[in-house]
Amino acid sequence: MGHKMELMLGNQAVARGAYEAGVKVGTAYPGTPSTEITEYLAKYGEVYCEWSPNEKVALEVAAGASVAGVRALCSMKHVGLNVAADPLFTLPYTGVNGGLVIAVADDPGIHSSQNEQDTRNYAVAAKVPMLEPADSGECVAYARLAFGLSERFDTPVILRLTTRVSHSRGIVADLRGREEHVRQYVRDPAKYVMMPAMARKRQASIERRMGLLSEYASDGESPNEVIWGGKEVGVIAAGIAYQYAAEAMGDSVSYLKLGMVYPLPERTVREFASKVRRLVVVEELDPFIERQVRAMGVDCVGKGLFSPFGEYSVGMVAKALGGMLGEGPATAPEPGLKNLQAPPPPARPPVMCPGCPHRGVFYVLRKLRVTVAGDIGCYTLGALSPLESMDTCLCMGAGVSMAHGMALAGGMGGRSVAVIGDSTFMHSGITSLIDIVYNKGRSTVIILDNSTTAMTGLQQNPATGLTLRGAETHRADLAKLCEAVGVGSVAEVDPFDLAAMEKAVIEETGKDCCSVIIARRPCASLGQSPKGKPASVDRDACSGCGACMRLGCPSLSKGDGKPAVDRSYCVGCGLCAKVCPKGAIKA
Amino acid sequence: MAKEGSTRLDRDVLMVGVGGQGALLASKIMGAAAIASGLDVKVSEVHGMARRGGGVVTYVRMSGGKVRSPIVERGGADCVIAFEKLEALRWAGHLKDGGLMVMGTQEIYPMPVVTGAERYPDDIVGMLSGGRFRLVAVDALAIAESCGDMRAVNTVLLGVYAKASGIAEDIWLEAVKSNAPARSASVNLDAFGRGWRMAGE
Numbered sequence: 001m002g003h004k005m006e007l008m009l010g011n012q013a014v015a016r017g018a019y020e021a022g023v024k025v026g027t028a029y030p031g032t033p034s035t036e037i038t039e040y041l042a043k044y045g046e047v048y049c050e051w052s053p054n055e056k057v058a059l060e061v062a063a064g065a066s067v068a069g070v071r072a073l074c075s076m077k078h079v080g081l082n083v084a085a086d087p088l089f090t091l092p093y094t095g096v097n098g099g100l101v102i103a104v105a106d107d108p109g110i111h112s113s114q115n116e117q118d119t120r121n122y123a124v125a126a127k128v129p130m131l132e133p134a135d136s137g138e139c140v141a142y143a144r145l146a147f148g149l150s151e152r153f154d155t156p157v158i159l160r161l162t163t164r165v166s167h168s169r170g171i172v173a174d175l176r177g178r179e180e181h182v183r184q185y186v187r188d189p190a191k192y193v194m195m196p197a198m199a200r201k202r203q204a205s206i207e208r209r210m211g212l213l214s215e216y217a218s219d220g221e222s223p224n225e226v227i228w229g230g231k232e233v234g235v236i237a238a239g240i241a242y243q244y245a246a247e248a249m250g251d252s253v254s255y256l257k258l259g260m261v262y263p264l265p266e267r268t269v270r271e272f273a274s275k276v277r278r279l280v281v282v283e284e285l286d287p288f289i290e291r292q293v294r295a296m297g298v299d300c301v302g303k304g305l306f307s308p309f310g311e312y313s314v315g316m317v318a319k320a321l322g323g324m325l326g327e328g329p330a331t332a333p334e335p336g337l338k339n340l341q342a343p344p345p346p347a348r349p350p351v352m353c354p355g356c357p358h359r360g361v362f363y364v365l366r367k368l369r370v371t372v373a374g375d376i377g378c379y380t381l382g383a384l385s386p387l388e389s390m391d392t393c394l395c396m397g398a399g400v401s402m403a404h405g406m407a408l409a410g411g412m413g414g415r416s417v418a419v420i421g422d423s424t425f426m427h428s429g430i431t432s433l434i435d436i437v438y439n440k441g442r443s444t445v446i447i448l449d450n451s452t453t454a455m456t457g458l459q460q461n462p463a464t465g466l467t468l469r470g471a472e473t474h475r476a477d478l479a480k481l482c483e484a485v486g487v488g489s490v491a492e493v494d495p496f497d498l499a500a501m502e503k504a505v506i507e508e509t510g511k512d513c514c515s516v517i518i519a520r521r522p523c524a525s526l527g528q529s530p531k532g533k534p535a536s537v538d539r540d541a542c543s544g545c546g547a548c549m550r551l552g553c554p555s556l557s558k559g560d561g562k563p564a565v566d567r568s569y570c571v572g573c574g575l576c577a578k579v580c581p582k583g584a585i586k587a
Numbered sequence: 588m589a590k591e592g593s594t595r596l597d598r599d600v601l602m603v604g605v606g607g608q609g610a611l612l613a614s615k616i617m618g619a620a621a622i623a624s625g626l627d628v629k630v631s632e633v634h635g636m637a638r639r640g641g642g643v644v645t646y647v648r649m650s651g652g653k654v655r656s657p658i659v660e661r662g663g664a665d666c667v668i669a670f671e672k673l674e675a676l677r678w679a680g681h682l683k684d685g686g687l688m689v690m691g692t693q694e695i696y697p698m699p700v701v702t703g704a705e706r707y708p709d710d711i712v713g714m715l716s717g718g719r720f721r722l723v724a725v726d727a728l729a730i731a732e733s734c735g736d737m738r739a740v741n742t743v744l745l746g747v748y749a750k751a752s753g754i755a756e757d758i759w760l761e762a763v764k765s766n767a768p769a770r771s772a773s774v775n776l777d778a779f780g781r782g783w784r785m786a787g788e
Contacts, residue, residue, distance in 0.1 A: 553701075
């Protein structure tokens with residue numbers, strides 16, 4: 001021991017496990033909380049890694065590598081699997097050659113997502129086995145195991161993670177070397193060409209496989225484990241929910257800890273249930289395990305005790321299960337402040353960084369009172385005060401298509417646009433733009449080209465000219481791309497040139513064709529724009545009108561009515577000086 | 588809430604501040620010090636949207652037994668290390684009775700304050716003093732600047748906590764050295780030492 005112990009992020013541990021299992025190809029589209037899996041995997045020189053334009057492409061690339069005989073890992077966040085659902089549902093028909101593992105990270109509590117969907121439902125719907133680790137050590141072990149199961153049972157395997165597992169560091173004690181697993185490619189159209197006659201034949205093999213997997217799940221070699229304690233209450237749990245339960249209840253209850261959450265180990269569940277007086281399922285989000293246990297005809301309680309939304313905690317489990325053991329609910333910890341009658345402290349919502357190029361665009365959109373169909377990225381923050389310039393945000397790429405739909409409804413009045421980032425545009429905005437042009441729409445789309453995928457931590461994309469590992473590659477030319485699909489008018493503007501930006505919005509929204517404005521300026525976090533001198537305010541010239549405050553820049557504050565500059569935070573972008581009607585700000 | 592194998596070596600710490608203040612490095616150093624002391628440890632971080640200037644919290648749990656949940660709950664923290672005053676106020680409720688609040692006195696205004704919709708509380712030090720936990724307020728920004736790098740605020744505050752942690756100084760120093768970027772190792776060691784000495788004052 002000692003030298004082999006390492007503190008690893010859950011996502012890093014998934015990458016480590018995949019590396020040890022001999023993975024050759026890693027694909028992904030970045031998405032919190034899954035992004036670091038691929039970033040860490042790319043640190044292993046033996047593994048080819050790429051950012052794909054979207055999750056569907058990523059899964060198909062991984063599927064190709066698998067069919068050709070090597071092990072492949074495809075990673076994404078929960079909503080990414082919606083995009084990749086098309087290949088997902090047919091992959092169980094074809095099965096695999098080299099092991100194929102799909103790592104999907106859910107976001108209970110909605111820390112950085114648009115919804116809280118439970119990926120486990122995909123396992124049932126697509127008939128794919130699913131493993132769920134509870135800490136970094138299990139992330140390594142289950143990633144290794146997932147590749148083995150994939151080849152043994154001829155199926156893709158989903159490795160389900162949640163934010164608290166993906167983004168927690170924990171000790172990994174069992175690090176191993178890399179094993180090479182490469183299989184011969186054998187042409188087999190009956191297995192890999194899915195059309196009606198072939199697909200029908202493959203269905204029986206899926207049913208047979210799920211039966212075998214269910215047997216495996218109840219075997220001693222599966223990652224499912226019974227831990228005996230008090231037998232008044234038996235808890236079934238997996239992943240982070242198991243950690244909360246185990247800390248809350250210790251050995252006062254017994255546990256069926258599931259490492260494989262689909263298919264369930266039916267034999268083990270029945271046996272476990274027969275030996276405890278009451279059966280409780282502790283699981284965040286949907287009653288996924290609970291429903292299946294009930295379907296077996298085994299009585300249990302789950303969502304009757306716990307919320308179907310948000311994250312759980314040790315305290316929450318202690319309260320629910322403590323009552324059941326007759327201990328009465330555990331006393332809630334004392335609040336920390338003594339005799340404090342103060343109102344709750346002001347909230348600290350996320351904001352666009354100082355120097356953020358999106359600020360210029362949203363300032364203009366607000367000034368012109370434009371209706372904005374938004375999209376997913378840092379710029380979704382344009383919806384918040386004081387910029388407040390976004391009307392919708394649904395999913396990746398939806399801004400462009402929704403703008404078209406809103407225009408079709410008519411009666412919107414005034415100007416309207418779609419805004420979408422460069423990476424999101426490459427992900428799924430381009431198809432929507434084609435739709436507008438093809439169907440003679442006249443919407444205006446603003447592409448916020450900040451040369452990076454910023455929200456997830458500055459990843460490359462097809463419009464940046466660099467690959468995941470930073471190698472130079474062809475940079476997709478957004479303007480040419482728009483022209484090629486038939487956009488009638490394409491304007492390119494620096495979003496910090498507010499006059500030009502305003503002119504472009506007025507002109508392009510007035511045109512009788514589909515138009516695109518490319519607002520181009522690198523993300524402030526890339527460090528490409530040299531840091532300017534911090535802004536300074538001439539207090540005599542300032543009238544206190546508050547125009548600068550409407551930029552929502554975190555380095556400006558209202559002070560005594562006139563703005564004050566936080567000099568340690570300001571990057572000297574000069575936007576506030578441009579909007580000051582009195583010329584009182586110098587930058 | 589009986590934690591299995593619970594011993595007096597349990598230390599549950601929160602680091603709170605504003606995105607980009609360096610909680611990541613501080614938590615890495617803590618993790619390394621815990622491992623070197625033979626403790627189990629989990630560190631839980633925030634990524635994604637919240638990092639864009641929003642409030643961020645990092646949980647560090649160290650134990651002589653096994654750490655299960657990566658999260659420190661309300662009323663469960665032995666120490667809160669706050670990089671910013673308003674965040675200290677926000678998270679003070681997480682401290683146990685007799686816990687320690689290590690607070691940098693820097694103020695970073697959140698957007699509702701920037702726009703004038705809400706006021707930044709005047710007397711946070713007063714609000715946090717004389718209660719059921721110990722408060723150490725430090726002008727960590729000034730100390731970091733005098734060490735040669737404003738970004739060393741995190742290691743100054745870590746040093747204050749480290750003195751109270753019961754983990755030996757040499758273990759901490761080694762953890763700082765092996766986790767700080769090579770070019771800033773000496774600044775960070777200096778900053779850590781300043782914090783350590785301040786804790787005794």
